[in-house]
Amino acid sequence: MTQSLEATFREEWPRAVGILTRVLGDLSLAEDAVQDAFATALERWPRDGMPRSPGAWIVATARNGAIDRIRRERTFARKAELLARLEAVPGDEEADVSSIPDERLALLFTCCHPALAVDARIALTLREVAGLQTPEIARAFLVTESALAQRLVRAKRRLRETGIPFRVPPDHLLPDRLSDVLRVLYLVFNEGYAATAGDVLVRRELCAEAVRLAKLVCVLMPDEPEALGLLALLLLQDARRDARIGPDGELVLLADQNRSLWDRTSIDEGLRVLDRAESLRRPGPYQLQAVIAAGHAEGASPEVIVAAYAALERLDPSPIVRLNRAVAVALAGDVEEGLALIDGIDGLEGYSYLASARADLLRRLGRRAEAAHEYREALALTDNAPERRFLERRLREVAREA
Amino acid sequence: MEYLALIYADEAAWERFSNEEREAAYEQYGEFSQAARDAGVLVGGEELGPTASATTVRVRDGRQLVTDGPYAEAKEALGGYFILDCASLDDALTWAARIPGASHGAVEVRQVYVDEGATT
Amino acid sequence: MKYALLVYSDQADWEGVDDDEAARRRAESMPRWLNLFEEMDRVDPHVAGKELVAATEAKVVRIVDGETIVTDGPFAETKEQIGGLFLTTLPDLDEAIRIASLVPAAEYGSLEVRPIVER
Numbered sequence: 001m002t003q004s005l006e007a008t009f010r011e012e013w014p015r016a017v018g019i020l021t022r023v024l025g026d027l028s029l030a031e032d033a034v035q036d037a038f039a040t041a042l043e044r045w046p047r048d049g050m051p052r053s054p055g056a057w058i059v060a061t062a063r064n065g066a067i068d069r070i071r072r073e074r075t076f077a078r079k080a081e082l083l084a085r086l087e088a089v090p091g092d093e094e095a096d097v098s099s100i101p102d103e104r105l106a107l108l109f110t111c112c113h114p115a116l117a118v119d120a121r122i123a124l125t126l127r128e129v130a131g132l133q134t135p136e137i138a139r140a141f142l143v144t145e146s147a148l149a150q151r152l153v154r155a156k157r158r159l160r161e162t163g164i165p166f167r168v169p170p171d172h173l174l175p176d177r178l179s180d181v182l183r184v185l186y187l188v189f190n191e192g193y194a195a196t197a198g199d200v201l202v203r204r205e206l207c208a209e210a211v212r213l214a215k216l217v218c219v220l221m222p223d224e225p226e227a228l229g230l231l232a233l234l235l236l237q238d239a240r241r242d243a244r245i246g247p248d249g250e251l252v253l254l255a256d257q258n259r260s261l262w263d264r265t266s267i268d269e270g271l272r273v274l275d276r277a278e279s280l281r282r283p284g285p286y287q288l289q290a291v292i293a294a295g296h297a298e299g300a301s302p303e304v305i306v307a308a309y310a311a312l313e314r315l316d317p318s319p320i321v322r323l324n325r326a327v328a329v330a331l332a333g334d335v336e337e338g339l340a341l342i343d344g345i346d347g348l349e350g351y352s353y354l355a356s357a358r359a360d361l362l363r364r365l366g367r368r369a370e371a372a373h374e375y376r377e378a379l380a381l382t383d384n385a386p387e388r389r390f391l392e393r394r395l396r397e398v399a400r401e402a
Numbered sequence: 403m404e405y406l407a408l409i410y411a412d413e414a415a416w417e418r419f420s421n422e423e424r425e426a427a428y429e430q431y432g433e434f435s436q437a438a439r440d441a442g443v444l445v446g447g448e449e450l451g452p453t454a455s456a457t458t459v460r461v462r463d464g465r466q467l468v469t470d471g472p473y474a475e476a477k478e479a480l481g482g483y484f485i486l487d488c489a490s491l492d493d494a495l496t497w498a499a500r501i502p503g504a505s506h507g508a509v510e511v512r513q514v515y516v517d518e519g520a521t522t
Numbered sequence: 523m524k525y526a527l528l529v530y531s532d533q534a535d536w537e538g539v540d541d542d543e544a545a546r547r548r549a550e551s552m553p554r555w556l557n558l559f560e561e562m563d564r565v566d567p568h569v570a571g572k573e574l575v576a577a578t579e580a581k582v583v584r585i586v587d588g589e590t591i592v593t594d595g596p597f598a599e600t601k602e603q604i605g606g607l608f609l610t611t612l613p614d615l616d617e618a619i620r621i622a623s624l625v626p627a628a629e630y631g632s633l634e635v636r637p638i639v640e641r
Contacts, residue, residue: 115457115615117470154454158470161455161637163523165614173616176466406574408604410597428641446570448609450526451637457615459622459633466623473530473634474600480528483607485572491581495592498583505585510597512580512604515573 005045008054009038013131016058018103021166023085024066027110028156031128033069037061056090056097063089104129105168105220108213112181113164120155121184122191127152129216130209140206141191181217182230182286185210189234193241194384207238218273228277229287235270236293239263251390254296255331267297285321288312302332319347327357335364352381356391359398368398404445404514405486405494410478411507413452430502438486443497447484478507485514524611524638525618530602531631533577554626561624562610565617569610577603602631609638 013034020030037058051057067086070079090097111124122141126132132140138148158164169177192206214231221227243261246252274290292308294300309325322345330338339361348354359374375395382388419427438444456472472479484501488494491513498509536544562569580595596603605627612618615635622633 113615114468115470115619120470158455161451162457162635163525163615163618163637165616169616404572406572406607408597446609448524448526449639449641451639455637457619457635459619459628459635460631461623461628466619468619472636473528473602473632474598476598478597495581495583499585499590501583504583504590507584508597509583510580510595511583512577512595513575515575515606 002046005042005050008050009041010131012055012058013038014104014107014129015055015102016062017128018107019059019089019097019100020062020066021107021110022101022103023063023089024082025166027128027159027166029066030062031156033062033066034058036065040065051093053094053097056095057093059089059097059100060091060093060095064091067091102220103166104216106166108181108217108220109168109177110159110164110166112177112184113159114177114180115162115164116155116158118184118187120151120158121180122187123148123151124155125184125213126188126209130213132209136205140203178221178224178226182214182226185213185217185230185234186286188213189237193237193244204241207234207241210234211238223280225277225280225282226284226286228273228280229284229290232270232274232277232290233286233293235266235273236290236297239266239270239297245386249386249389251386262297270294270297283311283315285312285316288315302328306332319345320351323348323354323357327361330361330364335361339365350381352378352387355381356394359391359394363394363398371398403488403490403494403516405488405491405498406512406514407484407486407494407498407501408480408510408512409482409484409501409503409507410510411481411503412477413479413481414477415506416481417452427502434501435484437500438484438497443486443488443493445485445487447482449482450480452481453479481507523614523618524609524640525615526636526638527608527610527618527622527625528604528634528636529606529608529625529627529631530600530634531605531627532601533603533605534601535630536576537578551626554624558621558624558626562608562621565621566610566612569608571606571608573606574604577605605631 016034016037017027017030020033021027024030024033040061041054041058045051063086067083070082070086073079089100108125108129111128112121116124123137126137126140127134134149134152135145138145141148143151168174189207189210192203192208192210211231211234214227214234217227218224218231239262240254240257242263243257243259244252252258270290271294274287274294277287277290288308288311292305292312295305295308306325306328309321309328313321313325323342326338326341326345328338329341339358342354342358342361345354355374355378359371359378362368362371362374372395375391375398379388379391379395382391416424435444435447453472453475458469458471458473460467460469481503486494486497488497491511494511494513498504498511501509503509539547577596580597582593582595582597584591584593608621608625610618610621612621618635622628622635625633627633
């Protein structure tokens, strides 16, 4: 498939799936119809040329295909009702579809519903809203295609069986639900940024996808400061992508990174987005994380970073935030305090970064035998190759000097 | 007195049933329901969706926590229930033994609580 | 859609509790119960609910090789046991979750929301 064809497909897939899901009241049915339409497009467009309005072409073809399929099924529940609703969708490939409401936001909120397991939300979001194919998603998450296909089947079945509504949540649910959506996007980004297993530390495609989806949320919900905060955070972190891995595929810490490898355009964009978020005067955890990332990008003093983490911890006292704050405190000069803060954290047993953070602080205090023990702990807890090489190197350093 | 008969069964086994086997099971349940209805003991009963369609809700420190799945995962899961109006626990147990689930899994019988002070 | 709301709680909290203490506890949670019933009446006037006697009183019936075996229950050896259930018709899962979270036991136990199979 050509670049532009693929880009068109990715753009039009969520639009079409959203519209058909609204009409049919069933994501699976909608997806089948749109999938068939895309298969036809793949055949026809290279031969006949791109239609003037690819979106209208897809929607009309999906609608006509769905009508055919439903008519053929003799015993189809709600047959008459579904056919009536499909009739209301344009069946003409040249029709103006711009007046049809954009259902992509409803699609996104549905895919990120809290009643779905987290890995189901991620898989559904990438499939339906990002328009990625099953093999691509499977590769990104290091699972087999059939395992991922199963996950999607179960997720869609769960959507139907539990009665999760297809809609943008009402106001009283919106803050929590938006937070659920942003969390899914952040998880996707993180999976690409710091893969949990395997040899590739950064999987560029997932980061790019997360940024794209975050931009979509900001376009569809322009007055949500936390959505802007997340986008800013992702842009600022993504800017460091190329500097994060050394020439040998080694992990390079922030302090040691070659800043000329940072993507200045991404940083500038992130800073602009953060400004817009802050102008809405409704602080939140993602905005604060973006402030911290901006601080790192602009060389803010360690004290400023610590203060931002303290503010973040007040809003979000989760163990990971507490860990990051402890490290910031140590880097600002009070290593003992940082260590004490780490020791007070519950719930991160089995998390390699806790062990490696503790190891690093012990190393800075000259407590090498203890540091070596913690580096070994961290090694036992991670499969990530660049991370392991980094930890092994540190372990050799402290063991040698011990 | 009302009793709740909770039916526990092996979900994986049910998933593997052929259409014929399922129809046969539903027929047996239909026969039980009819017999209980005829005897005037059937108050109600429902089949529950599989545990894969369960959602668990908790509220802790004012925050709503929603998770995918049942309260507890187990080989034998709650698959349905009947509410029976019987003269005594023994009667309820006798009826419970006739529920098809008692042969394939287990039926837990619980007495429905009645507030002595209530008028309804 | 029809849903069953299964109310799970740790019944060990109620062991050895005398009638006076039980009455006091019920009175304390009464406002939350009233709020729940008012809300339920608004969204589903036909809601049906049953409270159950302690799980320690449960009996388990099995037919093994044609023989009826009755043992003392409950069936599952879990910390929390079913203390009651509601059967209700609601527009979607979000509403079922909302109602479930109003049940007092949601704050110290667990509410399991299951769709009812309608054939």
